[in-house]
Amino acid sequence: MSHHYLLPEISQPGKIGCSLPALDVPPTELPPKELLRQELELPEVSEVELVRYFTALSKLNYGVDTGFYPLGSCTMKYNPKWHEDIAKLPGFASIHPLQPEESVQGAMQLMFELQEYLAEITGMNATSLLPIAGAHGEFTGLLMVKAYHQDRGDRARKKILLTDSSHGTNPASAVMCGFEIGTVASDSEGNVDMKSLESAMNEEVAALTLTMPTALGLFDPQILEISRLVHERGGLFGADGANLNALLGRVKFGELGYDYVQLNLHKTFSTPHGGGGPGSGPVCVKEHLADFLPSPLVTKNNGRYNFVSPAKSIGRIANFCGNFGVMCKAYAYIRSLGAPGLKEVSENAVLNANYLKEKLKSYYYLPYDRICMHEVVFSGRRQKARGVRTVDIAKRLLDYGLHPPTVYFPLVVDEALMIEPTETESKQTLDAFVDAMKEIDRDVEENPEILHTAPHNTPIRRLDDVRAARNPDLRWHMRS
Amino acid sequence: MPSPYLPNTDADRSAMLREIGVGSIEELFQDIPERLRHAQFKLPSPLSELEIKKELSRLANRNVSLDNYACFLGGGSYRHFIPGTVEHVIGRSELYTAYTPYQAEVSQGTLQGTYEYQSLVCQLTAMEVSNAGMYDGSTAAAEAAIMACVITKRGKVAVSTTVNPTYREVISTYVKGRNLSIETVELNSSLSSDCACLVVQQPNFFGYLEEMEAHVEKARDIGALFIGIVDPISLGMFKPPGHYGADIAVADGQALGNPTSFGGPGLGVFTCRQEYLRQMPGRIVGKTVDVEGKPGYVMTLVTREQYIRRERATSNICTSEALMALAAAVYLATLGKRGLRQVAELCYHKAHYAAEKIANLKGYSLVFPKPFFKEFAIRCPIAPSQINQALFKEGIVGGLDISHIIDDSMLLCVTEMDTKEEIDKLVEILGAF
Ligand SMILES: Cc1ncc(COP(=O)(O)O)c(C=O)c1O
Numbered sequence: 001m002s003h004h005y006l007l008p009e010i011s012q013p014g015k016i017g018c019s020l021p022a023l024d025v026p027p028t029e030l031p032p033k034e035l036l037r038q039e040l041e042l043p044e045v046s047e048v049e050l051v052r053y054f055t056a057l058s059k060l061n062y063g064v065d066t067g068f069y070p071l072g073s074c075t076m077k078y079n080p081k082w083h084e085d086i087a088k089l090p091g092f093a094s095i096h097p098l099q100p101e102e103s104v105q106g107a108m109q110l111m112f113e114l115q116e117y118l119a120e121i122t123g124m125n126a127t128s129l130l131p132i133a134g135a136h137g138e139f140t141g142l143l144m145v146k147a148y149h150q151d152r153g154d155r156a157r158k159k160i161l162l163t164d165s166s167h168g169t170n171p172a173s174a175v176m177c178g179f180e181i182g183t184v185a186s187d188s189e190g191n192v193d194m195k196s197l198e199s200a201m202n203e204e205v206a207a208l209t210l211t212m213p214t215a216l217g218l219f220d221p222q223i224l225e226i227s228r229l230v231h232e233r234g235g236l237f238g239a240d241g242a243n244l245n246a247l248l249g250r251v252k253f254g255e256l257g258y259d260y261v262q263l264n265l266h267k268t269f270s271t272p273h274g275g276g277g278p279g280s281g282p283v284c285v286k287e288h289l290a291d292f293l294p295s296p297l298v299t300k301n302n303g304r305y306n307f308v309s310p311a312k313s314i315g316r317i318a319n320f321c322g323n324f325g326v327m328c329k330a331y332a333y334i335r336s337l338g339a340p341g342l343k344e345v346s347e348n349a350v351l352n353a354n355y356l357k358e359k360l361k362s363y364y365y366l367p368y369d370r371i372c373m374h375e376v377v378f379s380g381r382r383q384k385a386r387g388v389r390t391v392d393i394a395k396r397l398l399d400y401g402l403h404p405p406t407v408y409f410p411l412v413v414d415e416a417l418m419i420e421p422t423e424t425e426s427k428q429t430l431d432a433f434v435d436a437m438k439e440i441d442r443d444v445e446e447n448p449e450i451l452h453t454a455p456h457n458t459p460i461r462r463l464d465d466v467r468a469a470r471n472p473d474l475r476w477h478m479r480s
Numbered sequence: 481m482p483s484p485y486l487p488n489t490d491a492d493r494s495a496m497l498r499e500i501g502v503g504s505i506e507e508l509f510q511d512i513p514e515r516l517r518h519a520q521f522k523l524p525s526p527l528s529e530l531e532i533k534k535e536l537s538r539l540a541n542r543n544v545s546l547d548n549y550a551c552f553l554g555g556g557s558y559r560h561f562i563p564g565t566v567e568h569v570i571g572r573s574e575l576y577t578a579y580t581p582y583q584a585e586v587s588q589g590t591l592q593g594t595y596e597y598q599s600l601v602c603q604l605t606a607m608e609v610s611n612a613g614m615y616d617g618s619t620a621a622a623e624a625a626i627m628a629c630v631i632t633k634r635g636k637v638a639v640s641t642t643v644n645p646t647y648r649e650v651i652s653t654y655v656k657g658r659n660l661s662i663e664t665v666e667l668n669s670s671l672s673s674d675c676a677c678l679v680v681q682q683p684n685f686f687g688y689l690e691e692m693e694a695h696v697e698k699a700r701d702i703g704a705l706f707i708g709i710v711d712p713i714s715l716g717m718f719k720p721p722g723h724y725g726a727d728i729a730v731a732d733g734q735a736l737g738n739p740t741s742f743g744g745p746g747l748g749v750f751t752c753r754q755e756y757l758r759q760m761p762g763r764i765v766g767k768t769v770d771v772e773g774k775p776g777y778v779m780t781l782v783t784r785e786q787y788i789r790r791e792r793a794t795s796n797i798c799t800s801e802a803l804m805a806l807a808a809a810v811y812l813a814t815l816g817k818r819g820l821r822q823v824a825e826l827c828y829h830k831a832h833y834a835a836e837k838i839a840n841l842k843g844y845s846l847v848f849p850k851p852f853f854k855e856f857a858i859r860c861p862i863a864p865s866q867i868n869q870a871l872f873k874e875g876i877v878g879g880l881d882i883s884h885i886i887d888d889s890m891l892l893c894v895t896e897m898d899t900k901e902e903i904d905k906l907v908e909i910l911g912a913f
Binding site for chain 1: 483484485486487488492493495496497499500501502505507508509510511512513516517518519521522523524525526527528529532533535536537538539540541542543544545546547548551553555556557559561563564565567568569571572573574575576577578579580581582583584585586587588589590592593595596598599600602603604609610612613615616617618619626646647649650652653654657658659689693715716717718719720723732739740741742743744745746757763764765766767768769770771772774775776777778780781782783785786787788789790791792793795796797798799800801802803804806810812813814815816817818819820821822823825826828829830832833836851868872877880896899900903
């Protein structure tokens with residue numbers, strides 16, 4: 001059942017969903033009428049109707065708690081329930097960002113320690129927890145790149161190099177920092193094409209951003225040569241660390257030669273994705289970039305925690321000190337796993353992905369047939385040749401009660417199916433997914449219609465995107 | 481000890497390795513140069529759920545929770561009543577453990593909830609369209625300024641001196657990032673004709689109400705867009721940006737059902753005129769039908785977005801604050817038209833009660849004798865920091881010290897959370913100086 005009615009249809013004059021206190025002070029005269037609002041049309045619903053409405057909506061949703069969610073690049077791992085309770089402790093949730101520092105030392109300690117843990121985990125020297133999501137972290141990192149070169153008096157570096165498999169936020173973030181984009185090709189193995197990098201890496205390049213493992217789910221064995229080349233030619237080497245899950249507790253970005261990395265706490269550190277946020281995208285940097293970090297940072301002096309602004313800070317990137325609620329959960333995660341636990345995370349994430357790769361590669365085309373990291377990218381081209389598109393495969397998976405992988409990304413793989421099982425899934429779950437994928441492949445031959453018309457068992461069937469974009473209906477109206 | 485989050489057994493792992501055809505997990509990391517593959521990590525030893533909960537409760541208790549203190553602090557993060565419905569709805573794990581609704585057929589909860597959010601925000605602001613939310617009020621304002629530059633093809637952003645200083649800094653970071661320029665302007669002076677937009681906050685940073693119509697007209701006169709930064713709760717009683725002609729209106733939506741949580745997560749509310757829809761940053765949800773003609777919701781106008789358009793996208797934003805937007809929707813629906821008006825009026829009357837009492841104290845005065853909503857600046861007889869210390873000893877978190885902007889002044893915020901008793905106590909302590 002989909003949900004046909006909206007709030008205005010439940011609304012009836014005179015209802016309300018909560019009670020409010022009466023005014024306990026003498027009223028003041030209202031300000032001049034020109035400043036006031038005449039009408040305010042919001043729905044009026046009782047508490048029970050409201051709760052039933054939103055509960056009904058929640059039942060139309062699929063989350064990690066519902067089932068397998070192998071959405072590549074998004075690291076949809078299970079999120080421990082008790083972390084939610086931690087972030088809701090009154091000492092964390094009910095504190096104001098502008099309270100005197102001495103009244104929030106506990107929160108600042110948590111932030112300080114998280115800064116340190118993330119620097120240690122990435123092999124960097126300093127961390128800013130301010131960025132609110134991964135893309136915001138990319139933006140922050142690139143502003144620092146710009147400030148770093150300007151500080152050295154080098155104003156010619158106007159370009160950021162990216163690989164052709166990079167995530168869409170990478171070029172978009174570079175443009176927001178006033179950079180031009182240069183693209184480096186991937187070779188037939190899925191690694192950086194060194195010739196392409198060699199010719200692109202000149203004195204106009206401010207930095208190379210390279211996701212590691214790459215968006216193809218592969219670790220590039222030339223990593224040290226890449227880093228050497230970029231540095232020799234005066235550039236900085238930045239990591240989009242969204243794929244840290246593959247390296248956790250085992251490899252440090254700093255030791256790979258990176259100058260900075262942005263992380264996604266809502267992926268790697270097991271904080272839930274919230275249907276599209278809140279996230280948190282800390283940036284960890286080496287010493288030579290530390291002075292450029294955004295303001296404020298938490299420091300510790302004589303056992304007291306303070307907010308400070310780094311010497312050559314790029315300034316403020318958001319209103320307060322980042323998504324603190326998300327930090328609480330990531331902190332709890334790191335403390336419950338420790339170094340050995342983090343290593344087990346990456347081991348199991350990589351094991352699960354390689355298992356799926358082996359089990360599925362005789363059914364789906366594997367463009368890069370080598371050991372993968374935490375995710376594996378297949379191509380639906382064999383199925384496409386038989387008349388079924390990757391989107392059909394994805395939609396059919398929904399009928400099995402499974403969330404599909406990421407599709408059509410990375411762009412360098414035709415009909416891409418990007419599968420990231422994560423470490424929190426069992427072999428049983430993976431086997432059920434494999435069975436579904438095999439049956440779907442069989443249906444490509446035997447019953448393609450069931451794929452073209454999928455999904456069949458979902459609350460709603462395939463939706464008309466073209467109509468949505470052509471005649472945008474983006475809100476309801478309610479008038480008195 | 482087995483891990484609660486790693487469901488595979490040793491037997492599973494062995495079977496999987498056999499299937500893959502490698503002898504050990506170690507071999508799966510063979511692409512990583514040998515010497516980089518065994519980094520050492522200095523982290524605290526792992527602890528159990530019980531131990532961490534205890535430790536973090538202790539850490540949380542080192543903070544002064546506003547559940548136990550009276551509080552008159554605002555300045556961009558606000559303590560408002562959060563009805564029980566909000567936490568329970570957003571606590572449904574089908575909602576909070578999902579991600580961006582790429583697969584609409586199994587994401588109608590998130591999508592329809594977002595459509596409700598967009599609608600409620602449009603009703604509240606009287607603006608034509610809303611996106612699904614941004615990071616916070618300050619980044620929403622910054623992205624609005626950049627959007628105005630794109631629309632007008634001009635390179636300069638004018639921001640009123642009465643906009644929250646932190647917002648001004650964030651706007652500056654974003655604008656300069658794009659190699660555009662920013663100018664801080666006095667609202668009573670004239671605007672240079674090359675400005676792309678004028679950014680004004682209502683109520684302004686000091687709490688009082690600006691004459692928005694006049695400022696809109698000033699922007700209009702030079703062909704610039706007008707961007708309003710508003711307090712969403714104030715819209716329960718004050719004129720919304722759509723009624724005074726704002727082209728883009730943004731807000732921090734934290735006040736709409738989200739705790740202060742040390743400043744985050746917040747929510748960037750972003751609305752604009754329909755004609756600028758295709759230049760708008762962020763996700764947008766639209767209503768459509770499925771193959772059987774049933775109504776349903778999808779992410780739409782995605783060709784504005786980074787995952788489709790890459791460097792030509794209107795913004796880099798991807799993960800945003802979807803759950804906070806849902807909280808805002810539940811909040812607005814719970815309060816409804818009466819409730820929101822009532823909350824706004826409670827703030828208004830209590831703030832004015834406090835202001836009048838304080839202004840009558842010897843040595844204190846209101847800095848601006850102008851209409852205000854829930855925040856107001858007072859000039860104090862001594863340094864506000866000293867007053868705040870005294871208040872703190874008595875269980876009150878005082879106002880925001882703004883003496884670096886206006887001598888000996890503090891910005892007080894009074895909301896429906898503050899009782900008459902607490903206000904009277906505040907006044908009494910202030911009166912002792
Ligand atoms: C590889 C990669 N980089 C960057 C991002 C952007 O992160 P966020 O969505 O938190 O902004 C993502 C996530 O979608 C990603 O998968």
